[in-house]
Amino acid sequence: MHCTKEDVIRAIAIYAVVVFLFVFLVCPLCTLFVKAFQNKEGAFVGFAQFIKYFQSKSLIQSISHTFFIAIMSTIISVTLAFFFSYALSRKNVPCKRLFQYIGMIPIFAPTMLLGIALIYLFGNKGIFTALGLQVALYGKVGIIIAESIYCFPVATTILMVAFSAADNRLYEAAETMGTSTLRKMMTITIPNVKYGLISALFVAFTYSFTDFGAPSVVGGNYNVLATDVYKQVVGQQNFNMGAVVGIILLFPAVLSFVVDRITNQKQSAAINSKSVPYQIKPDKKSDALATAFCICITLVMVVFFAVALFASLIKLWPYNLTFTISNYDLTKVASGSGFTAFKNSILISLITAVLGTIVTFVGAYMIEKNQKFGASRKTAYFLSITPLAIPGTVIGLSFIMFFNASQFNIPFLEGYVLQNPFHGIYGTIWIIVLANMIHFYSVPFSTAMTSLKRLDKEFETVSESLAVPFYRTLRKVTLPLCLPAICEMWVYFFVNSLVTVSAVVFLASPTAPIASVIIVSMEGAGQTAPAVAMCMLLLFINLLVRLLYEGIKVYWNKKKRVGVSRG
The missing domain is CATH 1.10.3720.10 (MetI-like)
Known part of the structure; x- marks a missing residue:
């Protein structure tokens, strides 16, 4: 069977998404399940912990x-x-x-x-x-x-x-x-x-x-x-x-x-082409x-x-x-780590939004617009919607158990261990970025899938008949048409990453503090006013990001209407 350059690129892209989801979703969850059936010494105890x-x-x-x-x-x-x-x-x-x-x-x-x-x-x-x-x-x-x-x-x-x-x-x-x-x-x-x-x-x-x-x-x-x-x-x-x-x-x-x-x-399935929109009387x-x-x-x-x-x-x-306005002086709260935590949260949210949007869109594109590698596409789709069923608390727990371990004992092979190559990111902002990407993966993925399904399949058919590489069609046609959806995905990742606490409360460390976890600590220590001030700052940033997006969306719609009227 002849394998073209495009096939290789498609294979690399779809397998990269599958590997990413397997390593950072399946592996941590497996670690969580194994821990539940072990005691503190690591010995298998069955349902003893549940009992x-x-x-x-x-x-x-x-x-x-x-x-x-x-x-x-x-x-x-x-x-x-x-x-x-x-x-x-x-x-x-x-x-x-x-x-x-x-x-x-x-x-x-x-x-x-x-x-x-x-x-x-x-x-x-x-x-x-x-x-x-x-x-x-x-x-x-x-x-x-x-x-x-x-x-x-x-x-x-x-x-x-x-x-x-x-x-x-x-x-x-x-x-x-x-x-x-x-x-x-x-x-x-x-x-x-x-x-x-x-x-x-x-x-x-x-x-x-x-x-x-x-x-x-x-x-x-x-x-x-x-x-x-x-x-x-x-x-x-x-x-x-x-x-x-x-x-x-x-x-x-x-x-x-x-x-x-x-x-x-x-x-x-309940919506059909003959339905008439509701008229308000x-x-x-x-x-x-x-x-x-x-x-x-x-x-x-x-x-x-x-x-x-x-x-x-x-x-x-x-x-x-x-x-x-002294409550907003973050350099003086949380033992001086307030500003660092706030800065880290914005940085983490930006990185999560960029990387998350890229990974989810590439995954959705390879599943929806690629007709090859059927088994890999089905696997990628299943793994992509799975995070929707996993609470943030469970993701945080599974991450701390997976990344905190420097090595894993291989079952049934006593004395043999497997070194954890990802242990190094424990205690850094990258473990929080990855947790946020997995936690909020499914909704942007669904957004990308919906946007891609609306595009006429003729784009890919014509490109193929003209021997135009799929990545050129992606860059010249698909990405511009999906830009509103991509921006929506970016905003979703950013907004949720900035304020989430359930997943990251287990992952924040003194070397990588973040705002949402610091707020919990400050409120518990009686520093309520500075905690509120930090909450309000996070709220203002999210509202500003959302308002900017809404403004861009209005501009796009206006530009589209002008283009249609001229056409």
């Missing part, structure tokens, strides 16, 4: 706490997101884009900020507490409120897409038959968005089930699995028990992933109620972040409300 875990009342209590928090947060966040998305999609609400953008703000902030803002509002010296509104903040109530706000934007994004897929013909037929508004909601609207609703429920459940940031701030003595695994690994250096908790955290996430994949496929009463609801939601968001901003600009809450 020990489930015999501990406090640890069993953590599981019940985690499920309770996740269920309550999911119900609250998805219910609010459902009506918020419905109002923006189906009612004449003014300033829709503004409401939507404000509702998305929690995505751009560390989850610790939500917990800290709650303390300023409902803590012992909080604003509403001083006004007589008593809330048992520390414990399940505080975590549920913080997680509900954290999950709200994610659920809203999913439901907005679901509502956009409505077929107006069904509503016209219902109106012709005199169907009431409530019945239309129950028989048309909810069945139409049921797959999106199920997806939102499972995604919100996974987010709240595995989050570390909010419970670490307002959890108090109310233990959940995410904080338990941190205490086991960082506090007690019990990696084996940490691996057990990591596997327990993995099960709900995997279930959520499977359901999400099934519902997404069914939702896509004026209704003063319902439009006014929808607007009022959107105002209430956005006011809550504004109050949360306005209070946090105010707290970062005063000397000492609530005793000295003098204006100051």
Whole structure:
């Protein structure tokens, strides 16, 4: 069989992606699973660690706490997101884009900020507490409120897409038959968005089930699995028990992933070429109620972040409300490592965004536009969507266990060891970059796949018939057409890498501190105002990056419309 230069390049590209995902996804996860079935000395003990875990009342209590928090947060966040998305999609609400953008703000902030803002509002010296509104903040109530706000934007994004897929013909037929508004909601609207609703429920459940940031701030003595695994690994250096908790955290996430994949496929199948876009009809009463609801939601968001901003600009809450910007002097916080941590976080996010975008796009291109190496393409696709099912906490755990080991014992070959060639990056920023790339890999990969699927396959066919190398077509045609999607991928990697804590809390070290982990330490040490200031800086940077991207997108769309009109 003749092998051309292009085949060699294709093979190198697809195998490089497979090797990358195998080494930095499969190998760490295998290490985590092996640790769960070993004792501290490395001897195989079967399910002894699991039995020990489930015999501990406090640890069993953590599981019940985690499920309770996740269920309550999911119900609250998805219910609010459902009506918020419905109002923006189906009612004449003014300033829709503004409401939507404000509702998305929690995505751009560390989850610790939500917990800290709650303390300023409902803590012992909080604003509403001083006004007589008593809330048992520390414990399940505080975590549920913080997680509900954290999950709200994610659920809203999913439901907005679901509502956009409505077929107006069904509503016209219902109106012709005199169907009431409530019945239309129950028989048309909810069945139409049921797959999106199920997806939102499972995604919100996974987010709240595995989050570390909010419970670490307002959890108090109310233990959940995410904080338990941190205490086991960082506090007690019990990696084996940490691996057990990591596997327990993995099960709900995997279930959520499977359901999400099934519902997404069914939702896509429900949209056809004959569908008519939904037409919003004026209704003063319902439009006014929808607007009022959107105002209430956005006011809550504004109050949360306005209070946090105010707290970062005063000397000492609530005793000295003098204006100051000293909290933003990062050189004087966290024992002088605040500025280094902040600088590292930006650097890590930039590197993650660049490398992550390149790797995911190349992987998606080789899977979608390459007709050769079928087995490798299927393997690459499976590995590419797998990170979506793995919580950040589990990725962080698996990374610390894999990279911390200088060598591995080879099973059944006593006395033989395998040296770990990647041990050298432990304790550096590169282990955090790799963890972020794996943690956030699947969503940008899906974005790239969607963008590539929209391109006409004739581009590759014509290029082949004219003997034009595929990499030239990629550079001249594919990349320019996919540029908006590539920018979206870059922004996604950057924004999430800057504020994530669940994966990197295990990987940050004194030699490579990062902002999100330093914030947890500062808040725990009582340096709340500087912690808020650092949170706000991260939020401002993410908002600035997103606004720049939105501005570029508007420019592209305007340029495209001008090109079409001239054509």
